Each structure stands twice: as C-alpha cells, then as structure tokens.
Amino acid sequence: MKVRTRFAPSPTGFLHIGGARTALFSWLFARKHGGDFVLRIEDTDIQRSTIESVNAILEGMNWLGLDYDEGPIHQTERMGRYKEVIERLLDEGKAYYCYCSKERLDAMREEQRARGEKPRYDGRCRHRKGPPPAGVDPVVRFKNPQEGEVVVEDAVRGTVTFANQELDDLIIARSDGTPTYNLTVVVDDLDMGMTHVIRGDDHLNNTPRQINILRALGEQPPIYGHVPMILGPDGKRLSKRHGAMSVMEYHNEGFLPEAVLNYLVRLGWSHGDQEVFDLDEMVEHFELEAVNRAASTFNTEKLLWLNQQHMMRSRPEHLARHLSWHLGNLGIDPEREGPSAARVAETLRERSKTLKELAESGAYFFRDFEAYDEKAAKKHFRGPALNALEHLYERLAAVEDWQAGILGDVVKAVCEELELKMPKVALPLRVAVTGTSFSPSIDLTLELIGREKTLARLGRAIDFMKSQQGG
Ligand code: GLU
Numbered sequence: 001m002k003v004r005t006r007f008a009p010s011p012t013g014f015l016h017i018g019g020a021r022t023a024l025f026s027w028l029f030a031r032k033h034g035g036d037f038v039l040r041i042e043d044t045d046i047q048r049s050t051i052e053s054v055n056a057i058l059e060g061m062n063w064l065g066l067d068y069d070e071g072p073i074h075q076t077e078r079m080g081r082y083k084e085v086i087e088r089l090l091d092e093g094k095a096y097y098c099y100c101s102k103e104r105l106d107a108m109r110e111e112q113r114a115r116g117e118k119p120r121y122d123g124r125c126r127h128r129k130g131p132p133p134a135g136v137d138p139v140v141r142f143k144n145p146q147e148g149e150v151v152v153e154d155a156v157r158g159t160v161t162f163a164n165q166e167l168d169d170l171i172i173a174r175s176d177g178t179p180t181y182n183l184t185v186v187v188d189d190l191d192m193g194m195t196h197v198i199r200g201d202d203h204l205n206n207t208p209r210q211i212n213i214l215r216a217l218g219e220q221p222p223i224y225g226h227v228p229m230i231l232g233p234d235g236k237r238l239s240k241r242h243g244a245m246s247v248m249e250y251h252n253e254g255f256l257p258e259a260v261l262n263y264l265v266r267l268g269w270s271h272g273d274q275e276v277f278d279l280d281e282m283v284e285h286f287e288l289e290a291v292n293r294a295a296s297t298f299n300t301e302k303l304l305w306l307n308q309q310h311m312m313r314s315r316p317e318h319l320a321r322h323l324s325w326h327l328g329n330l331g332i333d334p335e336r337e338g339p340s341a342a343r344v345a346e347t348l349r350e351r352s353k354t355l356k357e358l359a360e361s362g363a364y365f366f367r368d369f370e371a372y373d374e375k376a377a378k379k380h381f382r383g384p385a386l387n388a389l390e391h392l393y394e395r396l397a398a399v400e401d402w403q404a405g406i407l408g409d410v411v412k413a414v415c416e417e418l419e420l421k422m423p424k425v426a427l428p429l430r431v432a433v434t435g436t437s438f439s440p441s442i443d444l445t446l447e448l449i450g451r452e453k454t455l456a457r458l459g460r461a462i463d464f465m466k467s468q469q470g471g
Pocket of ligand 1: 008
C-alpha cells in the first residue's frame with residue numbers, strides 16, 4: 001500500500017517551529033517510502049481561522065521546501081461530507097442527539113469534581129425516551145463503546161492503552177450543525193486514504209476517540225505516531241517568550257532552510273551520533289521508531305552552529321541565492337553592483353553564523369561604507385600609515401590585471417620599499433577599503449572590491465588622514 005501522510009494545521013497563526021517539525025516528520029516519512037504528503041487546512045473554526053494564517057503557513061512550507069503532493073485541502077469545503085457522515089452515524093444508531101442544557105452540564109461536572117471524579121458526560125440523552133424537548137437545538141454525540149479498551153500501537157510511543165470507560169460520548173456536531181475536530185479529522189483521514197497520522201502528542205488523547213469513530217464507520221484506523229513536544233531552555237513548553245517561534249523569523253534572521261530542517265529533525269530524532277544531515281540523508285535515514293519519546297529542548301546555539309555547517313557545505317551559487325535576499329534587505333542588488341555574490345559568500349562564510357551577518361559584514365564589497373570604525377581608524381590611521389597608503393595608491397593605480405596574486409605582490413613591494421612590516425601596511429589598507437580591521441585576506445578583499453572602488457576609497461582615506469592631521 002502506498003504510504004500517505006498529511007500535515008493538518010489549523011490556520012490560526014504563522015507556521016511555528018513545533019508545527020514545522022511535525023510537518024517535516026510527516027514529509028520525511030512520505031518521501032522515504034515513496035509516498036504522498038498531503039496538506040490539509042483545518043479551518044472549521046471560522047472565528048479563529050484567517051486567510052493571512054493560511055498564507056503564512058504556505059509561505060513557511062514553501063521556504064522550508066516541504067512540498068506537498070495534494071492540497072491545500074480546506075475543511076470548510078467539505079462541510080457537506082461531514083454532515084453526511086454525522087447523519088449516517090445517527091441513522092445507524094451510533095450517534096444521538098443531546099438536548100442537555102449548558103446549566104445541566106455545568107452542574108453535573110461540578111458534582112463530579114466534588115466527588116473527586118473526572119468530569120465526563122453522564123449519557124443521559126443516550127437513553128432518552130419520548131419526544132425531544134421543544135425549542136432546543138441539540139448537539140450530536142457519538143456513542144462511545146462503554147466497555148473494553150482501545151489499544152493504540154503508536155509508532156513513536158509504543159503501545160498506549162485507553163479504557164473506554166474513561167472516554168465519554170463526545171460531541172461530533174455542535175448545536176448549529178457544524179462538525180467538531182474529532183469528526184472532521186476522522187472523515188478526512190479516511191477519505192484522503194491516510195496510512196500514517198504523524199502529529200503532536202497533544203492529540204494523543206483524541207486518538208482512541210478517533211479510532212472508535214472509525215470503527216463505528218466500519219473502517220480500520222491508520223498507524224499513528226505522536227511526536228513529543230518541544231520545550232524551551234527553562235523546561236517549559238516552547239512559546240513566544242523563548243524567542244522566535246515563526247519559521248519565517250528564522251528566514252529573516254539569516255538561516256538556511258536546510259539548516260532549520262536539519263535542526264528540527266535532530267530535535268527529537270537521531271541517527272547514531274550524526275549531527276549534520278542534508279535533505280537526502282534525512283530522507284534516507286528517517287525512522288519513526290527512532291523519534292524520542294521524551295520532549296526535546298530548543299537550543300538556539302546549536303541551530304546557529306548547524307547553520308554555519310550548512311553554509312560551509314553549500315555550493316557558493318546556492319548560498320548566493322539566499323544571500324541575495326539578505327543583501328536586498330540592505331538595499332543592495334548584487335546583480336547590478338559589486339562582485340559576484342557567490343564569491344563574497346564563499347569568502348566570508350567561515351566567519352559568519354548567519355546569512356544576515358554575512359550580508360552585513362560583506363556590504364562594503366558592494367557599496368561604500370558610511371564611516372570608519374572609530375577604534376580601527378584611531379589605531380591604524382597613524383604613524384607611517386599615510387605614507388603607506390599614498391604609496392599603495394600610486395602602485396595600485398598602475399595595476400592592469402586586477403587579481404589577488406598581483407595585488408598581494410604590490411602590498412608586499414610597498415612593505416619592502418618603506419621597510420615596514422606587513423601589518424603596518426595591510427591594516428591601514430584594510431581600514432581604508434572596508435572601514436574595519438576585519439576582513440578576509442587583503443589581496444582577495446582588494447580583488448573583490450574591485451579597482452575603481454579600491455582607488456576611490458584609498459583616496460578618501462588619504463584625505464581623511466590629512467584632515468585629521470590638521471590638513
Ligand atoms: N489541526 C490540528 C492542529 O493544528 C492537527 C490535527 C491532527 O493532526 O490530527 O493541532
């Protein structure tokens with residue numbers, strides 16, 4: 001049988017880290033088994049669902065590269081089908097109308113609590129005889145089996161057993177006729193031919209109810225895999241106060257999507273002691289059985305480390321494609337100005353943890369910086385620096401073949417001529433052309449900045465130093 005998995009977010013916000021990990025596990029499982037991955041939008045809660053959230057989820061999936069074979073399928077377009085199933089269950093005596101008022105239910109729960117019992121519906125309308133009370137819009141409840149147990153053979157958690165006595169007759173249609181979550185999920189997983197339901201373990205308690213409804217419909221349940229939650233460093237469930245929650249914030253902060261995926265897959269799953277995985281490796285090695293049962297803790301440092309690992313492994317062109325977006329955020333269009341973004345990326349990646357950092361620290365390759373780093377200028381624009389820069393200007397202006405090797409020779413020649421050690425020449429030069437005292441090797445830096453900009457910046461530095469020295 002062809003494997004079919006799904007990701008079924010409720011569109012009530014952006015795609016967050018936890019949702020993305022659930023989506024990734026479902027996606028990986030489908031891809032590993034040559035199956036299908038379906039995106040389903042669970043938007044029946046009309047009050048809380050928004051089109052902006054649907055878009056935000058699609059945007060997140062798209063950025064991560066979690067492509068789906070079917071969907072997005074909106075539950076709101078399947079209302080007729082849910083109604084049909086609710087009517088069938090009513091007709092077959094597997095569901096019933098419940099007329100109990102809110103006041104009665106509240107009082108009942110209060111009493112149960114006072115007796116130290118778990119609040120649950122007492123089943124009054126299950127046995128109701130005679131005509132229905134007038135003027136009440138009833139809800140529909142599913143007749144949950146009253147005996148026996150539901151055994152969930154969970155692909156992640158192992159065997160989990162629920163006593164039917166613990167499960168009351170849940171509402172499958174509200175008094176306005178709209179279906180509830182447990183009903184829509186069952187109908188969809190069935191109609192969409194899901195073989196594996198991989199989702200957060202906050203849904204584990206729903207699973208026996210869903211299995212009972214499926215059985216009432218004469219169907220076999222799929223295989224379930226419940227993924228444990230993600231905790232913040234303080235051991236509490238991951239939330240906004242722990243920092244960025246939306247996947248797209250990681251985009252903005254300069255992470256590569258493959259690094260985020262790598263981080264998410266390792267959050268609760270392992271394959272030996274391998275840390276860095278490319279997508280193909282994740283697909284190859286992923287096993288539901290190897291997903292941890294315990295919750296995992298989010299760790300930003302590790303995500304940064306993985307991002308750097310992926311930046312180092314990327315083809316420069318691939319890195320450049322992502323870097324261009326961050327350069328664009330700084331108002332730089334690498335297609336129009338400066339050296340190739342791929343070369344800049346390759347040159348700077350060792351010293352940057354994110355693409356945003358890389359773009360910011362490499363902006364000088366593309367456009368003039370505004371001011372010198374104050375400390376750097378103070379330290380290196382003094383003593384023999386002015387003379388060195390003037391010599392460099394003259395010699396560099398005469399270079400025709402603007403490449404690192406030749407440029408490096410020019411810098412060396414100036415050192416020899418002025419009898420200065422390399423740093424005495426290279427550091428003022430670096431401050432002059434980059435504004436700071438940190439950059440890749442000076443010859444490569446000059447090559448990438450280019451002839452015109454190098455000479456203009458040397459001229460500017462010379463003027464600056466002269467004005468500092470009182471003109
Ligand atoms: N819509 C549910 C949620 O966002 C997921 C339901 C499921 O995966 O079964 O939590």
